Amino acid sequence: KAGVTQTPRYLIKTRGQQVTLSCSPISGHRSVSWYQQTPGQGLQFLFEYFSETQRNKGNFPGRFSGRQFSNSRSEMNVSTLELGDSALYLCASSLETPYNEQFFGPGTRLTVL
Amino acid sequence: GESVGLHLPTLSVQEGDNSIINCAYSNSASDYFIWYKQESGKGPQFIIDIRSNMDKRQGQRVTVLLNKTVKHLSLQIAATQPGDSAVYFCAENILGGYQKVTFGTGTKLQVIP
Numbered sequence: 321k322a323g324v325t326q327t328p329r330y331l332i333k334t335r336g337q338q339v340t341l342s343c344s345p346i347s348g349h350r351s352v353s354w355y356q357q358t359p360g361q362g363l364q365f366l367f368e369y370f371s372e373t374q375r376n377k378g379n380f381p382g383r384f385s386g387r388q389f390s391n392s393r394s395e396m397n398v399s400t401l402e403l404g405d406s407a408l409y410l411c412a413s414s415l416e417t418p419y420n421e422q423f424f425g426p427g428t429r430l431t432v433l
Numbered sequence: 434g435e436s437v438g439l440h441l442p443t444l445s446v447q448e449g450d451n452s453i454i455n456c457a458y459s460n461s462a463s464d465y466f467i468w469y470k471q472e473s474g475k476g477p478q479f480i481i482d483i484r485s486n487m488d489k490r491q492g493q494r495v496t497v498l499l500n501k502t503v504k505h506l507s508l509q510i511a512a513t514q515p516g517d518s519a520v521y522f523c524a525e526n527i528l529g530g531y532q533k534v535t536f537g538t539g540t541k542l543q544v545i546p
Contacts, residue, residue, distance in 0.1 A: 324476070342522070355536075362522075362536055362537070362538045362539060363477070363522065363539075364536075365534060365535065365536075374518070392517055410476050410477070411478070412477075420469035421467075421479045421482065422467075422479070422534065423479070424469075424477045424478070425476050426476050426478030427475075427476050
């Protein structure tokens, strides 16, 4: 079974631009979560989608948004990029029920110049 | 590889020895706990989980201990191997069908051959 895939793997943008990251979950997984990982703040939860609906959201500004499609693929968008948005963005998928293990993708490394 | 944390506490262990990685969690309402391993350039990988109605769970070479009284988790790795070198995160979750995992800051394990 293929794992979680994220595209692109690396991205360089400049301040003020916007960016869209993509995540394809494991087949059959309907929950997709996004995390931001930085050396200073560690792993922080952004949001979780299930059946095209955002079920949970972390404490990030409105510049961070996401969506999920009917095939469970998900995208996250960051508008008006700031230097501090430079990070590794991780996507994780899991089955529907609680206690289920999250499987992480390799991440997208975003650098904002 | 990518650095996942420049200021992480580091545990150095001789190959073959046992490792113990500790974690304090913050929310007394958390009822599901997970340990992840993250190698350089990769997303976190599930190691073992434990529910709040348990105080110990064993896997292959790993044991997780949960002390809810002091909100403390530990991960014990038996006969540590060079391949165990990575950053280890504990994570807590509050069930309700939603995946909103809160990660600890992480501990870097260095195995000395």
